Amino acid sequence: MKVIEVKDYNEMSRKACSIILDTIKQLDNPILGLATGSTPVKMYEYLIEAYERGEVSFKNVRSFNLDEYVGLSKHDPNSYRYYMEEKLFNHVDISPEHTHLPNGNALDLEQECRDYEEKVKEAGNVHVQVLGLGLNGHIGFNEPGTPFQSRTHVVDLADTTRRANARFFDSIDEVPSKAITMGIGTIMESDRIILLVSGEKKAEALHKLINGEVTEDFPASVLQKHKDVVIIADGGACHRPRNLVSQNVSRMG
Numbered sequence: 001m002k003v004i005e006v007k008d009y010n011e012m013s014r015k016a017c018s019i020i021l022d023t024i025k026q027l028d029n030p031i032l033g034l035a036t037g038s039t040p041v042k043m044y045e046y047l048i049e050a051y052e053r054g055e056v057s058f059k060n061v062r063s064f065n066l067d068e069y070v071g072l073s074k075h076d077p078n079s080y081r082y083y084m085e086e087k088l089f090n091h092v093d094i095s096p097e098h099t100h101l102p103n104g105n106a107l108d109l110e111q112e113c114r115d116y117e118e119k120v121k122e123a124g125n126v127h128v129q130v131l132g133l134g135l136n137g138h139i140g141f142n143e144p145g146t147p148f149q150s151r152t153h154v155v156d157l158a159d160t161t162r163r164a165n166a167r168f169f170d171s172i173d174e175v176p177s178k179a180i181t182m183g184i185g186t187i188m189e190s191d192r193i194i195l196l197v198s199g200e201k202k203a204e205a206l207h208k209l210i211n212g213e214v215t216e217d218f219p220a221s222v223l224q225k226h227k228d229v230v231i232i233a234d235g236g237a238c239h240r241p242r243n244l245v246s247q248n249v250s251r252m253g
């Protein structure tokens, strides 16, 4: 794993944006794995700015998102489809047919999971997968205890996750209790993973991810086993409690 420690949230977002831009420019048909949540918001803003400057086109880009709530329509402002359209897709020249998220409103959710998995497989490997980090170590919506070999599946969201995401809803009761998520096995097949971590409240989770044992009780620890992971973490995430980040990872400024 490579840890890139940056000053702050903006720098983290700029660095992530530049890795994605490089991927898009280098490949004829780039496949991006995208994430939602607060962490990548600024990265999407920088991508839009690069597009507006004429620096990049998304015409040949295909995207697969990690997850979606069960039971929210794509018009619901809290659905991840809505988030992606608002934060990125509506502002760049990506073709709507090239953007993929699980359908959390499918009548047969198990079938939807199999179909989504199939779509990812047919497209070929995700070239670069963006990940955020849940406080309990979840990636996508893979909660503690999820098998490392898991494929796209329906999950019961942990209470901690529902509480953490309640800030986007009017009340915690409105936070869905289920979601569809790419599995850990699916995520691990990406060629490259960039994990974004910002803020002191993530410091403990980041420490565990880098230094802790690889265990299904802390899903993000699986990243220690991936051949090309870049963690971009800001000062807050790295520095509290002090000296959390291990010495045996290479760092770049």
Ligand SMILES: N[C@@H]1[C@@H](O)[C@H](O)[C@@H](COP(=O)(O)O)O[C@@H]1O
Residues within 6 Å of the ligand: 035, 036, 037, 038, 039, 040, 066, 067, 131, 132, 133, 134, 135, 139, 140, 141, 161, 165
């Ligand atoms: N399902 C999402 C994840 O994909 C996200 O990475 C994580 C962190 O969210 P945030 O970036 O808002 O801290 O939790 C959410 O529940």
